[in-house]
Amino acid sequence: MRETTKQTDGPDHVAIIMDGNGRWAQSRGRPRLFGHQAGGKRVREIVRACPELGIRYLTIFAFSTENWKRTQAEVSGLMMLFKRYIQKEAQALLEQGVCVRFIGDRDKLDPKLVEMMDALEKLTDQNDLVHLTIALNYGGRDEVARATKRLAQEVAAGRLDPDSVDETTLARFLDTCVLPDPDLVIRTSGEARISNFLLWQSAYAEYEFTPVLWPDFTADTFAEIVAKFSARDRRFGAVVG
Ligand code: IPE
Ligand code: IPE
Numbered sequence: 001m002r003e004t005t006k007q008t009d010g011p012d013h014v015a016i017i018m019d020g021n022g023r024w025a026q027s028r029g030r031p032r033l034f035g036h037q038a039g040g041k042r043v044r045e046i047v048r049a050c051p052e053l054g055i056r057y058l059t060i061f062a063f064s065t066e067n068w069k070r071t072q073a074e075v076s077g078l079m080m081l082f083k084r085y086i087q088k089e090a091q092a093l094l095e096q097g098v099c100v101r102f103i104g105d106r107d108k109l110d111p112k113l114v115e116m117m118d119a120l121e122k123l124t125d126q127n128d129l130v131h132l133t134i135a136l137n138y139g140g141r142d143e144v145a146r147a148t149k150r151l152a153q154e155v156a157a158g159r160l161d162p163d164s165v166d167e168t169t170l171a172r173f174l175d176t177c178v179l180p181d182p183d184l185v186i187r188t189s190g191e192a193r194i195s196n197f198l199l200w201q202s203a204y205a206e207y208e209f210t211p212v213l214w215p216d217f218t219a220d221t222f223a224e225i226v227a228k229f230s231a232r233d234r235r236f237g238a239v240v241g
């Protein structure tokens with residue numbers, strides 16, 4: 001059993017690049033989808049761990065705008081697992097006080113999946129204990145491009161003065177407009193790269209790269225990384241002390 005002391009100076013918003021499902025499965029001689037399935041079970045455990053770690057916002061990278069480059073079998077397998085996750089978890093998420101949102105471009109997703117995403121958002125929108133954001137067909141550059149397009153449309157319609165556009169204005173058009181910036185970004189599987197995740201929002205996030213593959217990422221590993229974050233000195237460009 002982990003200690004249940006609430007971190008007072010811990011991260012409010014943690015974002016996770018859940019990586020390594022394929023390698024986890026392959027090292028067991030199993031198909032990649034088996035790893036994605038195991039990864040889905042970890043999501044459940046990590047979401048449940050948030051309240052006692054004092055984490056109010058959890059954002060997870062489930063499918064990137066670049067992941068369409070994978071085989072058709074893997075992509076359709078992942079889409080099937082997303083549907084299954086929503087179906088199986090909706091009630092538990094509602095009861096646990098989790099408010100679910102999706103970020104990313106929904107236009108290229110199966111309308112049936114989009115329908116399920118919309119329904120889960122609606123079902124949980126009164127919840128406030130943990131805000132779970134699932135990045136699905138999400139890319140940081142794509143998000144900024146889509147935001148810029150909508151901003152330009154507002155200018156063209158005469159509703160927005162171009163001289164007034166600043167960082168806050170652009171942030172209002174991002175998929176994450178209602179979320180605080182992440183304090184901590186974790187990537188599993190030993191890769192030390194961002195892979196197009198929350199490019200704008202992570203300007204001052206702390207990063208943690210762990211060699212653990214996502215299907216092996218337990219609530220205890222999560223708690224250790226969160227505890228380490230609290231010891232860091234965040235300066236935001238200023239000279240402190
Ligand atoms: C992360 O695991 C899940 C997705 C990107 C959908 P990977 O599928 O990238 O696993 P590895 O990196 O190939 O091991
Ligand atoms: C990033 O992992 C995307 C998700 C975790 C959903 P990838 O496995 O797709 O990233 P690269 O290809 O190693 O950069």
Ligand code: MG
Pocket residue numbers: 019020021
């Ligand atoms: Mg990967």
